Amino acid sequence: MRRMTIDDALTQGGTGRFQWRLLGIFGLVWAADAMQVIAVGFAAPSVAVTFGLDRVTALQIGTAFFLGMFAGAFLFGRLADRIGRKWVLVGTVAMDAVFGLASVWAGDFTWLLALRFLTGVAVGGTLPVDYAMMAEFLPPRNRGRWLVWLEGFWAIGTIVIALTAWAAVTMGADAPWRWIFFVAAAPALIGFFLRFWIPESPMYLVRTGRQAEARAVIQKVLAVNGAPPLPPQTHLVAAPVEAGAARSIWAGSLRRVTLGVLAVWFLVSLSYYGVFVWVPGQLATEGFGFVRGYGFLVVLALAQVPGYALAAWGVEALGRRATLTGFLILSAAGCGMFAFATAPLLVAAALIVMSFALLGTWGALYAFTPELYPTHLRGTGMGTASAMARLGGILAPSLLAVVFAKGFGLAIGSFAALLLLAALALMLVRAETRDRAIA
DSSP: OEEEEHHHHHHHHOSSHHHHHHHHHHHHHHHHHHHHHHHHHHHHHHHHHHHTOOHHHHTHHHHHHHHHHHHHHHHHHHHHHHHOHHHHHHHHHHHHHHHHHHHHTOOSHHHHHHHHHHHHHHHHHHHHHHHHHHHTTSOHHHHHHHHHHHHHHHHHHHHHHHHHHHHHHHTTOSOHHHHHHHHHHHHHHHHHHHGGGSOOOHHHHHHTTOHHHHHHHHHHHHHHTTOOOOOTTEEEEOSOOOTTOOSSTTSTTHHHHHHHHHHHHHHHHHHHHHHHHHHHHHHHTTOBTTBOSHHHHHHHHHHHHHHHHHHHHHHHHTOHHHHHHHHHHHHHHHHHHHHHOOSHHHHHHHHHHHHHHHHHHHHHHHHHGGGGSOHHHHHHHHHHHHHHHHHHHHHHHHHHHHHHHTOHHHHHHHHHHHHHHHHHHGGGOOOOOTTOOOO
8 A cells, every 4th residue: 555645645736726726715715804804994984983983982893803803713723623624614704704794784883893793703713724724735845825825815805995995985975884894795605605615624634534535635636637646545644743743732842833923923913903903094084194095095905915926935935934034024114114204205105115014924924824833733723823813903903092192103113113023033933844744
């Protein structure tokens, strides 16, 4: 009987039609999840008008949403390691569609908070499992670039929400936030049905002793990509795991990695959500001289696309760790530039650099994290990392309101320090996973 690792079998099939279909399906829902997250900052000004609230109170829709994401990431990441990736994804996408659309017709602020919390639970469960599953269908040589491409759909979602908010305000809609939440939830309806096409992760199937099912999935991948089938009597295995391998993300050699990567996720999240929860409302109202309005928010969304493109190149050419470090430092530089900018042109340039670099940071971070953990802990690792990011999201609307009250520039400048601290925390993670097989 011939033994073959899952990564060797995937390498035999290469990256072809199967992975492109997978990227299209995962990307659609990833864009929808981005729209749900980014909708917080774009919807808050009109939520405040509809329910007669001040903007800080209206931003509690963000606190409720990120609290739900925290719970969803923590719960569903672990559940995916126990019962499999596929059905967790189907369930969370269904929840996203149902509760996201229900938010559109919320009649009072309390109901809106409850529905945004439940939508957050769904989105929080989808994000980490999406990434873990995509990683497990990619050969090592191409994995980093493809994962950044998946993360790039976040920019598409951001652009769609910015255009939706701009259109709703331009057309004089009574409650633009209802338009925003409807557009954010609609793609999940399509994604729900497409998810049934996705097979279970072969890595998960092998780890749980379901050899025949794992072979069937790999044969499907090979057939769709036009590659030769597995030889008869091939026995699929995961990459070898050393004796005494960690049974927890906090055990043994993983403890230092987990501490470092969770710190990076938290600090990047606090900075990113601090910027993109508050900046849309600021630009939609007072602005910064000529730098104002939803039109410039579309420009900021478009600036994210080349950030992802550079990250996709960097994670393969320079490595995951080096690319992530570079983007963290560039993000900090953009925030520092904003803090000291006085002319509107410099403010605009700083905001564009921030948008470009922060989204490149996310691309590199999402490519790096799932490769740091073995299959039996990948969902848990990504779920915990995602939960830390949601903790940053929970704190951003409320805690940072105090900082923003002392000055917008001072608040953005403080993110420069947080991002430099994240670069220092990354020093705890000494591994480089480029071209490395995942166990």
